[in-house]
Amino acid sequence: MEEQTLYERLGGVDAIAAVVDRFSDHIVTNPKLNVNPALKEFNENGNLPGLKFMRTLWVCAVAGGPFEYTGKPLDQAHEHLRITSEEFDEVGAEIQRALAHFNVPEREQQEVLGAIVAHKHEVVNAS
């Protein structure tokens, strides 16, 4: 039997959207992330539902789901935010907590986090 994709093992778009919804809400209220003025500005005035959609689309596509990510390249999407390595890691911790909250098995948690960490160099650009 063929191995299921990560997308299938996670439970598809509904399960992925639930994880993204939760960690995205937690990022907005995380005091460690609100010290970055660009993130604070997005948290106060940005379009969070739209960002949740784009994040869900990205994860679905990377996990092998039947979607194509058509958003901005990650480096362009984050350039103006000047995200530090520590801020990136804090977002990773929020993602891990959301995966655990929904009882995603350890192996799938590690695969999701691995896929995200693989793109750290495109997202972090604080000098």
Ligand code: HEM
């Ligand atoms: C590999 C890790 C990450 C992935 C895969 C990711 C994914 C995305 C995607 C798909 C978008 C939308 C792009 C578009 O509009 O076309 C986006 C934008 C954004 N991301 Fe990330 N992101 C990551 C890391 C982070 C981190 C660490 C933060 C810090 C809190 C963050 C905060 C934001 C914000 C605030 C926006 C909206 C920017 C704007 O519209 O002005 N992202 N991200």
